[in-house]
Amino acid sequence: MPYSIVIADDHHLVAEAFADLVQKFDNYDVLFVAENGRDLINKLGKSNQIPDIALVDLTMPEMDGFETALQLQQLYPTIRVLALSMTDREEHIVRMVRNGAKGYLLKGCRQSELRQALDDVMTKGFYYSDFLTTQLIRNLHTPAEGGPLTFFKLNGREHDFLKMACSELTYTEIADKMCVSPRTVDGYREAVFQKMSVKTRVGMVIEAVRHGVIDL
Incomplete structure (x- = not known):
């Protein structure tokens, strides 16, 4: 059974161009196209099928992409939101990730990237x-004191590791700065991954941003 997709733009x-592209991909089917976020929510309420993915434009009248992502996260948490935008502004990327988006695509992306995004x-x-990861990691700053300790129940050393890991430092460089062995850093990494329910460094950074643990 093909994966179902809705588009809001x-x-x-x-919107029709994206719909036509998606329809050409094997194993994907477009349920409907909505004019804005409010139209999308209304159509979902009348639909007898919950889509797998929602392609959501950022700038729309009545309900923009940021609010739409929040609404979908609350009303239809199983829908995976992919943000669509003409701009690559860091604050927009971070805000959409925090609002539950699972990815961010520029409208000028290649057909192959759209397919890769849907598959992923x-x-x-x-x-x-790579673009999204670079934009996020490069612009991370220190979180508000106590945030990660209370949200993810990290101890002090895990907190220190998280702050350094949300940068371009290698794990070896983090070990040097923390004055511990690389094996100890591996232990911090595994503990943080487990507490944050992630499997990769990129996932850790994204979750830290999404939950407000790391602020811009």
Whole structure:
């Protein structure tokens, strides 16, 4: 059974272009196209099928992509949101991730990247391109004191590791800065991964941003 997709974009031609592309992919089917977030929510309420993926434009009248992502997370948590945008502004990327988006695509992306994004969100649960990862890691700063300790129940050393890991430092460099062995850093990493329910460094960074543990 093909994966089902809905698209929300107030630019009709853009929405139809994405719909036509998706329809050409094996194992994917477009349920409907909505004019904005409110239209999307209304159509979902009348539909007898919950889609697997929602392609959501950021700038829409009545209900923009940020609010739409929040609404979908609350009302339909199983829907994987992929953000669509004409811009690569860091604050927009981070805000959408915090609002539950599983990936961020520029509208000028290649057909192959769209396909990769759809495949990744269905198999991995997220799509984090090199561009997205670089934008997030490069702009991370220290979290508010106590945030990660209370949210993810990290101890002090795990907290220190998380802050350094949300940077471009290698694990070896983190070990040097923490004055511990690389094996000890491996232990911190595994503990943090387990407490944050992630499997990769990128996933750890994304979750830290999404839950407000790391602030811009």
